[in-house]
Amino acid sequence: MGDKAHAHTGAAGRAATADRPSSIRNVVLVGHSGSGKTTLVEALAQTAGAVNRAGRVEDGGTVSDYDEIEHRQQRSVQLSLVPVEWGGYKINLLDTPGYADFVGELRAGLRAADAALFIVSAAQEADAVAGTTRAVWEECAAVGMPRAIVVTHLDTARTSFDEMTRVCGEIFGGDDPDAVLPLYLPVLGPEGPDGHAPLTGLTGLLTQRVFDYSSGERKETPPSDDQHAPLQDARNRLIEGIIAESEDETLMDRYLGGEDIDIKTLIDDLERAVARDAFHPVLTAAPAGEDGRQGIGTVELLDLITGGFPTPLERPLPAVTTPGGALRPAPSCDPDGPLVAEVVKTASDPYVGRVSLVRVFSGTLRPDETIHVLGHGLTDPGHEPRPVHEAEVRVGALSAPFGKQQRALTSCIAGDLACVAKLGGAETGDTLSAPEDPLLMEPWSMPDPLLPLAIEAHSKADEDKLSQGLARLVAEDPTMRLEQNQDTHQVVLWCLGEAHQDVALDRLRTRYGVQVDTVSHKVSLRETFAGPSSGRGRHVKQSGGHGQYAICEIEVEPLPPGSGIEFVDKVVGGAVPRQFIPSVEKGIRAQAARGVAAGHPLVDVRITLRDGKAHSVDSSDAAFQAAGALALREAAAETRIQLLEPVSEVQVLVPDGYVGPVMSDLSGRRGRVIGTEQSGAGRTLVRAEVPELEIGRYAIDLRSLSHGTGRFDRSYARHEPMPPQLADRLREQQENTANGA
Structure with missing residues (x-):
């Protein structure tokens, strides 16, 4: 890192390829929205020679040109792949959205990658860095994924590399801040009118050489006299950090004994420590200039990726089972082994159709071969995934994406990624394997979408296309859930946030040609009797011809919650003939x-049939059904009908500093806090029961309340009586709506 050859090994216009897993590096870029991930990817592509000096691909676009929605919304909304070559290695750069609503794309990137670059903007507040990236950092730590940190935007006024490095050590270092240390120090140019000095180069702490980019090209020079003191302090700390993580137990004793450890040993130990997730170097980078100047720090970053990040051979693969659930040995990353691959992302191309981004874990994927596609399908929260769809399909063309281009590939070996066109009905998360030995990979975790969006087709023409458009939308995005609510008769898209909703509506309109209207989301209310009552149903029509005759008398009494509807027959003397008792119940x-007051289902009552009358000729099944319904409506008119609202059990996980505001907010939503408990260092889990009417937008409100650091889940608990004043207000609103007010 810092003493290697840096010839451009990529070639603009040619797809990056790999002939063995050891020459592949899969790297996901993670960071807050606006931290500079996409800009850094473009700079790395230019340095690697994958684009021309102006940062453009052949069609005049850039490597980040991927989705028209991203251009319209001015933000990244989906995972994109940019493959480049450097020093004989193929690097798959996976650029993820930084906005919290698109965490599903981030999780897909983590699944496809073997290492992660955390992009941190020096212009951000420390709280923003902690809130938006710590959770992802902990996810990577849980699976031992190697990580490095890249500080961007040092060319912004009032920024400090030293301060941001200190913040990163506190946030990401945990109990060992010396495991998060810089490899290079920034070299600053003369101060400008705003008092800020621009970034002009880097000083390598191990090599003690300055890499000067001020001319537009990277040039190596010795450090100046005024750079020696800060360099030595930082260098000593870095060396101690590397030696502390070294697998050579004698190295620390030799260092403390005064031995000058040679640079090659330190670099080798550093690379091994990074690869096994024991050390997290901090680097800095600045984008390429519009005049074609090379991006600062891009060479050093590419060297770190190829030298310090692991190959696909070094990463454990996800668990694999048969379609029946029997555990199979984990596949090895062998191009000659059995095929095991996974669809990590699904997108629609206006010309090609559905395109699947596939990570091959074992074997080799080739065009025109027949493979088995097996999917988990949708599951309810808390339930194990279950296969619900499978098929044998023929593999279409393989390609490597590059901006809006798709560059043809002849194969995709174990450890690599490729785009596959027309892969049947394959969905995100599906496993691809050999037809003679179908397999299913363990799914990666996805957040449960908790923000409802109720929609209606704008016209009859849209109604005909709506179901197909929604099905394709959900197949592409596993963080979106479709609900056809049987109680409210609404079509509901459950999303992760407002930006997620906007993208869903945009895709329905532009990709699938479906115009929809959004409507207020309704919760599933219930009705019950507040007290006992009775009713008489009389359905008599005898004006000529065959008449209708049925009379029944009932008593209704409330039951405990969860009892449902209980029907009891206590007719004596045959007042209602036996064959018509089921008709009354029906x-x-x-x-x-249908409901008896506000149109919501009636629950938790016992209805007893006491008496009635029949006619030997005019009584019928239909007549007694009508009489039973009339009797229930009359009984409802004689007493107070109570509205029941659904109550959810909510679990909110937040940093300790936000527990008070969260509990206060939940109480303001008519919630009852059940308790709190510690959940890891510095985080608390708050348990509460909250009416669903009050948490329709909680996904948005919690994000604002906790500065993006909180998350929650919910599950249905029961229905409870709604406060009378709120029930009266709801009834008034329904009456106004029904009257067209």
């Missing part, structure tokens, strides 16, 4: 399902 249950 009519009562049908009316209960």
